[in-house]
Amino acid sequence: MFDGSTPRKLVEVHDLKMHFPIMAGILRRRVGEVKAVDGVSFDIFEGETLGLVGESGCGKSTCGRALLRLYEITNGSVVIDGENIADASAEKLRNLRPNMQMVFQDPQASLNPRMTVAAIIGEPLFEHANLSKEETASRVYDLMDAVGLNREFANRYPHEFSGGQRQRIGIARALALKPKFIVCDEPIAALDVSIQAQVVNLLEELQQNLGLTYLFISHDLSMVRHIADRVAVMYLGKIVELAPREALYDKPLHPYTEALLSAVPEPDPALDAQTERVILQGDVPSPSNPPKGCNFSTRCPRVMDICKQIDPEFRQVEDGRYAACHLLNETTNTSAS
Amino acid sequence: MPDGAAPVLDVKDLKTVFKTRSGEVHAVNSVSFDLKPGELLGVVGESGSGKSVTMMSLIGLLPSPPADVRAGQVLFDGQDLLQTDANSLREIRGARIGFIFQDPMTSLNPVFTVGFQLIEPLRAHMNMTKKAARVRAAELLELVGIPDAKQRLNDYPHQFSGGMRQRVMIAIALACDPEVLIADEPTTALDVTIQAQILELVKELRQKLGMAIVWITHDLGVIAGIADRVIVMYGGQIVEHAPVKELFGNPQHPYTRALLKTIPNIRGKRAEKLQVIEGQPPILGAEPASCPFRVRCEFAFDRCARENPARIPVGPEHDAACFWDASKGGPRDV
Numbered sequence: 001m002f003d004g005s006t007p008r009k010l011v012e013v014h015d016l017k018m019h020f021p022i023m024a025g026i027l028r029r030r031v032g033e034v035k036a037v038d039g040v041s042f043d044i045f046e047g048e049t050l051g052l053v054g055e056s057g058c059g060k061s062t063c064g065r066a067l068l069r070l071y072e073i074t075n076g077s078v079v080i081d082g083e084n085i086a087d088a089s090a091e092k093l094r095n096l097r098p099n100m101q102m103v104f105q106d107p108q109a110s111l112n113p114r115m116t117v118a119a120i121i122g123e124p125l126f127e128h129a130n131l132s133k134e135e136t137a138s139r140v141y142d143l144m145d146a147v148g149l150n151r152e153f154a155n156r157y158p159h160e161f162s163g164g165q166r167q168r169i170g171i172a173r174a175l176a177l178k179p180k181f182i183v184c185d186e187p188i189a190a191l192d193v194s195i196q197a198q199v200v201n202l203l204e205e206l207q208q209n210l211g212l213t214y215l216f217i218s219h220d221l222s223m224v225r226h227i228a229d230r231v232a233v234m235y236l237g238k239i240v241e242l243a244p245r246e247a248l249y250d251k252p253l254h255p256y257t258e259a260l261l262s263a264v265p266e267p268d269p270a271l272d273a274q275t276e277r278v279i280l281q282g283d284v285p286s287p288s289n290p291p292k293g294c295n296f297s298t299r300c301p302r303v304m305d306i307c308k309q310i311d312p313e314f315r316q317v318e319d320g321r322y323a324a325c326h327l328l329n330e331t332t333n334t335s336a337s
Numbered sequence: 338m339p340d341g342a343a344p345v346l347d348v349k350d351l352k353t354v355f356k357t358r359s360g361e362v363h364a365v366n367s368v369s370f371d372l373k374p375g376e377l378l379g380v381v382g383e384s385g386s387g388k389s390v391t392m393m394s395l396i397g398l399l400p401s402p403p404a405d406v407r408a409g410q411v412l413f414d415g416q417d418l419l420q421t422d423a424n425s426l427r428e429i430r431g432a433r434i435g436f437i438f439q440d441p442m443t444s445l446n447p448v449f450t451v452g453f454q455l456i457e458p459l460r461a462h463m464n465m466t467k468k469a470a471r472v473r474a475a476e477l478l479e480l481v482g483i484p485d486a487k488q489r490l491n492d493y494p495h496q497f498s499g500g501m502r503q504r505v506m507i508a509i510a511l512a513c514d515p516e517v518l519i520a521d522e523p524t525t526a527l528d529v530t531i532q533a534q535i536l537e538l539v540k541e542l543r544q545k546l547g548m549a550i551v552w553i554t555h556d557l558g559v560i561a562g563i564a565d566r567v568i569v570m571y572g573g574q575i576v577e578h579a580p581v582k583e584l585f586g587n588p589q590h591p592y593t594r595a596l597l598k599t600i601p602n603i604r605g606k607r608a609e610k611l612q613v614i615e616g617q618p619p620i621l622g623a624e625p626a627s628c629p630f631r632v633r634c635e636f637a638f639d640r641c642a643r644e645n646p647a648r649i650p651v652g653p654e655h656d657a658a659c660f661w662d663a664s665k666g667g668p669r670d671v
Binding site (some may be wrong): 055056104130162164187193194195196197198200201204219221222223225226249259260261262263264265266267268269270271272275277279281283284 | 338382384398428464479498499500529530531532533534536537555556557558559560561562581582585586595596597599600601602604605608610611613617618660
């Protein structure tokens, strides 16, 4: 993927904000807002998988949905394949949709129970592609082959399939219009361990064959390590660290990343004995009332005075590694002077 | 762990069947295990493997119909729980056998304060006065690490975060000093950093209180960190049973081995391609006459289709229900 030549940026996100209003009282006045995504910036290169990890409520799914403009975003720009979709008109957006697709978390809820598999996979073609009946049918069969579904099941309904197979249907539907960019929102979270590997391998295979670019949203840190080229870690609406996979897992720079990685239980007793755990105290603050200064300052084991006053800037700290933490500023400052 | 001590819980040949409109589902098939005092027994398996149903059957928590606990014996302190009447069973449940369920939101009653829900078992099982129960309730909340315990007794479940709610559930389960604690996926609904907090708490409480724990989970990582012994379930039966180090260091059943390989590492070397277990877990319409893992097993041979393997000893305290001997690479001579 990274063979010397600089890969093209397919997705460029700048200062994306997604705030949801909180209404209260008889007059439904706006009394505050939930800052689900509060100023994130990142790029995704063509053909790569960017992993987006974080705990529940950190805004990772909202970020993924805002990226495809499934919400009217509050602020910022999202450029996908050269087009800014943040302020595109409805008509223009509709023309851009085939390029960007989504695979949803719950394969049960995201498939219409009254439609057959063929109708589900064929629907995007019917909406966007202007094909004849025969052409649509043959494309649906091709897609079913590509995701490993038996063609004979084309006229069955979603409830007749297992969770893993349903997720394959969702993937086939996302692929129907030959998109360049797919947001995978927790695509394996609802599946059993032995089925997860099947779906992840399928996603990887499709990426290689079709040159797809993924944003892979997940809370499963070990699966993200497997599938992603670069990883972004979110905490309370902000990206706290973004780095290439190996660098991030080998030597996390942000204290939150460190704590998050160390909290993952280790199935290998030999490695488990070597692992030093950082146990965080307390819970994630509410995104409607984030703390002053750094969002992580309330739980950070290495909190300093400055953290409670000033929100650290998200900036490049090493080649290709970005983080938002005052600790890193301090070390770079002292080493420079 | 004291070896050779009489088990607090001894389950023999448990069979549970659900009767549905489309026929019977044999969810638990001849499951036998024991639980020694003070030990933590891990139960792993995928959804539908029968791990929760096993635990629910043994203390009579399954509604009948549709559930039918068909055979077996569950010895708790010399008494067969399957033969015990509902009233005596109720006295044991919650008092001598405690429970923690998966989802802390749905297992706490939203219209009562946390204090009320903590005091209820104390009054019912321990005959405490209201005042004494309240003092004990505050102690319990403190024990599970909830700050400001006395104040928080007046709060409702929705005023607690997910991790705190699970702490409340643990406090309720511990209220009457149970000899056995059954925890059904207690950390599955929680985030990793909160899960790490709860795991630390359980380790600490075990040292303080010394009860025996059955910990049900699908997460092998969690089991590796806290269990003494592990049983692996597949298709309603136990396929492997071993001390925790032995299970992860020297797994014998092809299912256990495959399961360990399908999980990507978070530390150590990263595999280029994930190993896959092809196919689906079985739905058991009848009592299996052959090995339930056979269709997904890379080592399956003709005998696996003819017989359902019994649990064969493969090492000290280690057994696997498999005809294939992985160490010699051929069928076992049994």
